[in-house]
Amino acid sequence: MRVLKNLNDVKSINSKKLVFEESWLDKIDLYTNYLIYLAMAIFSLMSIFEIDPNSKNDTVGYYIFPFIILISAYAFYCKFSEKCLKEITFNIHSEDAKMRILQFGKNNNFRITKISNNLIFLNKPTNDFDFGNHEKTTLVFIKDYSILFTIIQEGVRLNFPVLFSQYFFKSKMKRILKN
Structure with missing residues (x-):
């Protein structure tokens, strides 16, 4: 617990x-989670622009990267609203x-x-x-x-x-x- x-x-x-009183470890944990989810979303967003539309192998990225962005945004929201x-x-x-x-x-x-x-x-x-x-x-x-x-x-x-x-x-x- x-x-x-x-x-x-x-x-x-x-x-x-x-x-409640948050310790400094709780605050570090909070900002580390935020950083992880933002990094996942930003790198996925940047990777979408690197996809070659003419390559059949790259079309998978059109499905994977938006999914990663959505999951990252949802996890960020869940962590943000955890105390509500x-x-x-x-x-x-x-x-x-x-x-x-x-x-x-x-x-x-x-x-x-x-x-x-x-x-x-x-x-x-x-x-x-x-x-x-x-x-x-x-x-x-x-x-x-x-x-x-x-x-x-x-x-x-x-x-x-x-x-x-x-x-x-x-x-x-x-x-x-x-x-």
Whole structure:
């Protein structure tokens, strides 16, 4: 689990953004990720102009380079919006919602930590082949008739953004929190 030093759950709920003290390593990680995705996009964009339209071998580049640019832009966006909390509204009482979320965590083999009045951490290992104890953490903030959540990931050297898990989690939560 990534270290979220002095996580302020009340300010996080009010601002709909994670509020915690970032270390200088977190900031280096953030800018390194940005640099990697920008470099991938820029080099792919520059390579598109080097493609020879008359060569049959180079036409593959017309498909590969735009794909790399799109993936880089999407990963950049995911890292940029990683601390933003997504909201799901529902019509049940918040205590019932909390119990359903905890049951969901138990049923899906999440390691549940930090259970408080308005915050639950759901942790899951990122990779079985990894040489560390790295996890993907879902932070769930519980409000009256809604939850706010985000998913952050810890890696070996870089904390890469979560690309698609937040969409799967959101659809599962909507299903679970329906009347």
